[in-house]
Amino acid sequence: MHQIDVQKLSKRFGARKALEEVSFSLHTGDSLAVVGRNGSGKTTLLRILAGLAAPSRGTVAYMDNGRTLDRAEVRHRLAYVGPELTLYDSLTAVENLRFFATMRGIAIDDGWIEAMLSMLQLAGRGDDFYGAYSSGMKQRLKYAVALLNDPVYLLLDEPTANLDDEGKKIIGEIIARQKQNGILIAATNETGEYGFAEKLIRLGS
Amino acid sequence: MASPKSSYGLAAKSLAVLRKDILSEYRTRYAINAILLFGVTTLTVVSFAVGQIGLPADVYAALFWIIIFFSAMSGLAQVFVKEEESKTAIILKLTADPTPVYWGKLIFNFLLLTLLEVIITPLYFVMTDVVLHNAALFFTVLILGSIGLAGATTLIAAIISRASIKGALFAVLSFPILLPLLIGAIGGTKKALGPVEAPFAAASSELQLLVSYAVVMITASVLLFEFVWEE
Amino acid sequence: MWWKIVLFVVMSWVIIAAFVYPAPQQGIGEASRIFYFHVPQAWVAVLAFVVSMIASVRYLRKGDLLDDDRARVAAELGFLFCLLATVTGAFFAKVTWNSFWNWDPRETSIFVLLLIYGAYFALRSAIDGAEKRARLASVYAIFAFITMPFLVFVVPRVLPSLHPSDSVVDSSGKITMSSTTALVFFPSLAAFTILFIWVYWLGLKISVGQRRAAEEAVR
Numbered sequence: 028m029h030q031i032d033v034q035k036l037s038k039r040f041g042a043r044k045a046l047e048e049v050s051f052s053l054h055t056g057d058s059l060a061v062v063g064r065n066g067s068g069k070t071t072l073l074r075i076l077a078g079l080a081a082p083s084r085g086t087v088a089y090m091d092n093g094r095t096l097d098r099a100e101v102r103h104r105l106a107y108v109g110p111e112l113t114l115y116d117s118l119t120a121v122e123n124l125r126f127f128a129t130m131r132g133i134a135i136d137d138g139w140i141e142a143m144l145s146m147l148q149l150a151g152r153g154d155d156f157y158g159a160y161s162s163g164m165k166q167r168l169k170y171a172v173a174l175l176n177d178p179v180y181l182l183l184d185e186p187t188a189n190l191d192d193e194g195k196k197i198i199g200e201i202i203a204r205q206k207q208n209g210i211l212i213a214a215t216n217e218t219g220e221y222g223f224a225e226k227l228i229r230l231g232s
Numbered sequence: 233m234a235s236p237k238s239s240y241g242l243a244a245k246s247l248a249v250l251r252k253d254i255l256s257e258y259r260t261r262y263a264i265n266a267i268l269l270f271g272v273t274t275l276t277v278v279s280f281a282v283g284q285i286g287l288p289a290d291v292y293a294a295l296f297w298i299i300i301f302f303s304a305m306s307g308l309a310q311v312f313v314k315e316e317e318s319k320t321a322i323i324l325k326l327t328a329d330p331t332p333v334y335w336g337k338l339i340f341n342f343l344l345l346t347l348l349e350v351i352i353t354p355l356y357f358v359m360t361d362v363v364l365h366n367a368a369l370f371f372t373v374l375i376l377g378s379i380g381l382a383g384a385t386t387l388i389a390a391i392i393s394r395a396s397i398k399g400a401l402f403a404v405l406s407f408p409i410l411l412p413l414l415i416g417a418i419g420g421t422k423k424a425l426g427p428v429e430a431p432f433a434a435a436s437s438e439l440q441l442l443v444s445y446a447v448v449m450i451t452a453s454v455l456l457f458e459f460v461w462e463e
Numbered sequence: 464m465w466w467k468i469v470l471f472v473v474m475s476w477v478i479i480a481a482f483v484y485p486a487p488q489q490g491i492g493e494a495s496r497i498f499y500f501h502v503p504q505a506w507v508a509v510l511a512f513v514v515s516m517i518a519s520v521r522y523l524r525k526g527d528l529l530d531d532d533r534a535r536v537a538a539e540l541g542f543l544f545c546l547l548a549t550v551t552g553a554f555f556a557k558v559t560w561n562s563f564w565n566w567d568p569r570e571t572s573i574f575v576l577l578l579i580y581g582a583y584f585a586l587r588s589a590i591d592g593a594e595k596r597a598r599l600a601s602v603y604a605i606f607a608f609i610t611m612p613f614l615v616f617v618v619p620r621v622l623p624s625l626h627p628s629d630s631v632v633d634s635s636g637k638i639t640m641s642s643t644t645a646l647v648f649f650p651s652l653a654a655f656t657i658l659f660i661w662v663y664w665l666g667l668k669i670s671v672g673q674r675r676a677a678e679e680a681v682r
Contacts, residue, residue: 102326106326115320118255175327391603398589409579456602
């Protein structure tokens with residue numbers, strides 16, 4: 028049983044308060060939607076949860092059967108997709124996938140790559156440079172990288188940004204799978220999007 | 233689906249980082265261009281100014297390392313600065329452990345420096361008419377010095393890549409730390425250029441300095457790197 | 464309070480005695496009096512660096528910003544004393560060996576220390592965010608500290624030295640000062656050290672006060 032425990036998380040940039048005492052607790056099978064206007068701190072919250080920023084106050088704890096995980100363990104089990112994330116422009120899609128798989132310590136073969144690219148409607152585009160992809164294609168490849176380690180914790184910031192209806196459908200399926208097997212947190216300001224979530228927190232007043 | 237974790241060890245991951253950086257650099261050539269251009273320009277200036285004057289070996293040794301040092305300053309920070317500026321540092325921090333990132337980039341910087349030296353060294357001897365009496369010592373000092381140079385500056389490159397104003401910060405932070413290395417390298421090169429008997433024995437203090445410096449600085453960097461890398 | 468009076472008395476003694484007592488080194492003459500000031504200043508400059516480094520290590524282990532304050536205040540003082548040591552050293556060099564600067568190993572070390580302090584402050588001012596600044600500055604302080612043993616122990620074997628090393632501390636490391644010299648030197652060393660500790664403590668109080676006030680203002 029995996030768990031995320033957030034207690035009174037606050038973040039301040041100089042004099043500006045971006046997050047104020049956010050608290051929640053999730054375990055395997057939970058899904059949380061983080062909702063709020065632009066600038067309400069959604070991205071800040073996700074970045075802190077992903078370990079990309081440190082909070083000013085409060086704590087975040089990732090646990091497996093009650094035992095708190097250290098940074099490296101969290102990194103092995105966590106994946107994040109967000110607008111500011113980018114892969115290597117000067118590498119092809121396949122080169123990007125192979126590189127990140129190796130860095131995560133995971134062996135993938137051509138079959139896996141083909142299947143993944145097919146699922147994300149990128150079949151046949153594996154040898155194109157990431158830099159040459161359209162924004163929709165880039166978003167989809169980010170999911171491929173995120174799914175490399177079968178993440179327990181999946182954090183999504185604006186999950187369907189740049190995607191057309193087809194793309195949104197694919198992501199919907201990924202989200203559904205994640206909900207069953209792990210913990211999902213998605214930040215969005217698109218009203219239609221958080222039907223998938225069982226829990227919701229609203230940021231900003 | 234994907235196999236279980238730990239299919240790859242430290243060496244494989246470090247080599248993956250190295251390979252990625254080499255591929256990326258080969259396709260874009262940012263750092264190579266900067267470092268080679270700077271090296272050749274400085275060399276030309278030096279040759280122009282003092283090339284044909286018969287100066288003592290000491291001066292030629294010092295000038296050689298000045299060229300190497302400043303060229304290094306113009307190109308060795310790229311390996312981290314590019315990750316931060318192109319925002320790929322984010323995904324790298326999410327997926328990679330710090331230690332293989334450090335090793336991969338250290339080796340990359342060493343190779344970049346070696347490439348510079350392969351081009352600059354013969355040109356240096358041609359353009360300044362200085363005679364190389366002890367080639368074995370010269371190249372030993374060059375290799376050891378380059379390992380130390382890459383070893384000390386890679387961590388500093390990681391530090392400044394996270395600063396807001398990078399500018400001359402790389403050189404300002406590197407120079408005091410590199411001074412013992414430069415003293416050893418210049419001293420050793422002096423003895424390699426001059427007609428010295430039993431050169432390796434004569435340069436033993438310098439060689440010891442270079443080896444111990446490289447070992448200490450790389451070890452310290454490996455230990456400190458994760459503090460620079462993680463948020 | 465009483466120790467401030469003691470400090471005043473000792474420092475006065477040092478300053479007066481340095482000029483009144485016989486010059487410490489016969490061969491070099493009157494200019495050697497600067498020894499009483501130059502060496503303690505260099506000592507404090509290095510002591511400050513050690514304090515800064517230890518505080519930096521503590522910061523990396525515990526993340527308490529107070530340790531970062533300690534590191535910075537110690538570095539500010541260290542920089543000041545290092546500047547003094549470099550300048551007094553240069554004057555001594557001019558009078559004794561007729562050139563302000565010669566790159567002898569001790570001169571090189573104190574100059575490198577000055578550059579390290581300068582680099583430390585340049586780095587601090589280039590980073591936004593208190594925790595990030597503290598962490599990166601701490602790493603640099605520790606990394607730079609590691610080069611000091613090279614400068615102090617290894618480089619002197621590579622470069623020739625001008626410093627009159629055998630008149631005070633002989634090759635086996637024992638101190639061979641005349642008793643009159645010792646009467647002025649050791650009090651000077653103590654006085655400068657106490658001065659450093661006192662100003663360090665004051666600087667720390669101010670620094671912590673400022674930081675706490677800034678945090679309160681935002682709350």
